Amino acid sequence: MGEHGYYMRIERSTIKGCSNSFLLIMLSLLCWSCNDDGLVGIENATEVHTKLSEYTIFQGKLSDLEPTNNFKVYELSTELFSDYAEKQRLIKIPEGHTLISRNDGLPDFPEGTILVKTFYYYNDKRDHTKGRKIIETRLLIKENARWNVATYIWNESQDDAFLITTGLDKTVNWIDAKGEGKVIAYRIPSHRECTSCHYNSNTIFPIGPKLRNLNKDVLRNGIVINQLTHLYNEGIINEVEPSSISVLPAWQDAAKYTVAQRTRAYLDIQCAHCHNPLGMASDRGLNLSYETDLNHTDIPDNKRRIIERMETLEMPFIGTTVVHAEGLELVKAYMESL
Incomplete structure (x- = not known):
């Protein structure tokens, strides 16, 4: 670059x-x-x-x-x-x-x-x-x-x-x-x-506003509404049926999603912008995009490495100065389940 x-x-x-x-x-x-x-x-x-x-x-x-x-x-x-x-x-x-x-x-x-x-x-x-x-x-x-x-x-x-x-x-x-x-x-x-x-x-390119990450319920004007529908009503996006768009799980929502779903969503937003075949860290072998099948992520062979890099703030290596204790706890639980 x-x-x-x-x-x-x-x-x-x-x-x-x-x-x-x-x-x-x-x-x-x-x-x-x-x-x-x-x-x-x-x-x-x-x-x-x-x-x-x-x-x-x-x-x-x-x-x-x-x-x-x-x-x-x-x-x-x-x-x-x-x-x-x-x-x-x-x-x-x-x-x-x-x-x-x-x-x-x-x-x-x-x-x-x-x-x-x-x-x-x-x-x-x-x-x-x-x-x-x-x-x-x-x-x-x-x-x-x-x-x-x-x-x-x-x-x-x-x-x-x-x-x-x-x-x-x-x-x-x-x-x-x-x-x-x-x-x-x-x-x-x-x-x-x-x-x-x-x-x-x-x-x-932007990172966060993927449609699957926007496809959630929000409170607007005292009414709970799907955000994609709300953005259409506001003239921000073309008409799109929310049911046709996948949902990126909320990593904190243990009541609705499994540990695996939450962890994969967490790694997607924290790490996948670099750890994907076209990203800055493509040479590392990891593909942490949520939609990637586990067998093609290389996560199982890097369980310890991922945890160690989170503990030492090497991943993500920009934007954080303290360890995200809750995120690390979730990732550890997931890695132990593999």
Whole structure:
């Protein structure tokens, strides 16, 4: 994978009003040249804003994360683990267009699609009224048949977020659902780190919003509705019959799914974007996609290796700084059953 290209434009008026800390961040930004690796380069880039507020993703007070009418919330059955961070996911589809379903994998995204993922922690997960700390917002923007990436770090006053291209660590304190105080060095990935996961068949691509991962019931306006049906009603996706789409199990739902189903779904979302025949780790032999028959995954011959790599944070090797205890427990139970 060659040097990644990235382009940004900083207005004089923006710099004039910046704090010293923001100027230091801006001085650290890198503009790299681009080979044909799927990331939009200088010569054909979308203008990427330096401030998140310029996209008008949110209305009112930005930290309320209340999306404007153009951006719609979506949820996943099984999510990527990111150091216990909470996430809000939004999608914007250009007017007059929709997602086009092809199978139960990723749909076809029209030009101008924007995917938004915001990471935050509740100060006390037992009591959401005590507020939250928003850490970062990541964008995937499709233009010229390619996906461009942009990462924004929220300031201390929580009234805006600013573009960064170099990764950095940020100390986060919170109280978990058990009442235990937690401190981590949360990792905000660089562009190279982002693209190492969002990279397949020589192009950048989204990971989470496969149709099988969207095919779940959600609560909207006080009514439980299938999310694919809801997204159709919102004009986001073409009409699709949910019963014709498979379902990626929710890995936490022990009442509805077996250990095997939950573990395979967990490994799919955490690892399969790299561990598949076209992924960055294709040379490792593992194929962890949910739809792959167990006999063709190479999981049975790598039971100990998978557990060891999860215990040492070598898998997933980006996006986590602490072991996912619940996920590791599930994977261990599955491996012991094989």
